[in-house]
Amino acid sequence: MDIEQRQAELIDHFVKQASTQKGSALGPVVVEATSQPSLFAFSEILAVPNVAELEGTENSAYLDVLRLFAHGIWSDYKSNAGHLPRLVPDQVLKLKQLTVLTLAETNKVLPYDQLMQELDVSNVRELEDFLINECMYAGIVRGKLDQLRRCFEVQFAAGRDLRPGQLGSMIQTLSNWLSTSDNLLVSIQEKIKWADTMNESDKKHRKDVEDRVEEVKKSLSHKNHSNTEICWSMCLTYIVAEVTHCKQADVDFRGHEEIYSEPGGVMDYEEDRSRPKRRRHPMS
Structure with missing residues (x-):
């Protein structure tokens, strides 16, 4: 099954779940959706009326998390960590994958130094393992690791949710x-x-x-x-x-x-x- 078909099925599943829950009960749905290894699009879930009703309530943090995964990157989470729920390891991994996708949208050559800074990675070996195992094997990007020039040459990158504007x-x-x-x-x-x-x-x-x-x-x-x-x-x-x-x-x-x-x-x-x-x- 290709990644697009798998995503479509997951989106339909979580939209149905979100449509049947309200308030704090939406928390587990948001965590599960943003932890799902094969899901990288969240606009349809954000558009569910029950989710939009979280705005301005005591449970609005769940809406903020969903928006973060739809449009944000890892550095956005670090800047607002005090106002957001603590992310589980699968969510951290997902957000870093989405960060690579965002960088690849506008730059076809990504320097290792920039990637290590954006992803909080300490060395080149760890960065290359992440790009290979968590990005290329997952099918969200394709490219070439250039160790001599210390950069990742992007050949393909899956699209993210459209940001406002x-x-x-x-x-x-x-x-x-x-x-x-x-x-x-x-x-x-x-x-x-x-x-x-x-x-x-x-x-x-x-x-x-x-x-x-x-x-x-x-x-x-x-x-x-x-x-x-x-x-x-x-x-x-x-x-x-x-x-x-x-x-x-x-x-x-x-x-x-x-x-x-x-x-x-x-x-x-x-x-x-x-x-x-x-x-x-x-x-x-």
Whole structure:
């Protein structure tokens, strides 16, 4: 069973439990949910009316704990430990896992020193064991441990609950991505259309040259030896014309590439032009 399906089942389970409890009876439900090894999303539980009613009551600490696990990190707990219930070891582990997820949202390279400070880890070996055993094996992150550079390179990180005010920025990011994708699609379509046009033009020109060559061949079969040099001269004229056309098409193609390609493509073209030309030998 994948992590998403397992989470969906756990969320449904705890939402049903929270819906049947009130007041202090919600305490054990919150502790169990925030200790569950396979659960990393809590917004649905926070949205249960019975949980929201804890606000401003003597049991509001349970609501604060649930909010901490939905949006906070380990340093947030340390800053407010005096106002929150003491966490059990499974909750501590879960909150540190969520801390790694939060850091991985905005940084794809996490220095060991930053991680050790955020997670209260004393040495590199303990940190790497935590990242491997409690994060990567759990399926919430994937990445590479770079011992030489003393950092964790993030390749994938599971998402957390959206924090208040975060939805607007996410919508804006997606809108920008959509606009960029539309512009790229238009450029690709224009390039395909240009390539099709050039291909048809080249086919037509090649057909014309082949027809002319066939005419010369027929002439050769009917002419005497004295006219052979004239016929060969005509052939050479058509061949030179074909070569000139191909060179011009290549220049047009490279010029079109400079419009759509990255600057690196222009550098390749310049390097190609700087290569020494082959020495031509006169034809006898």
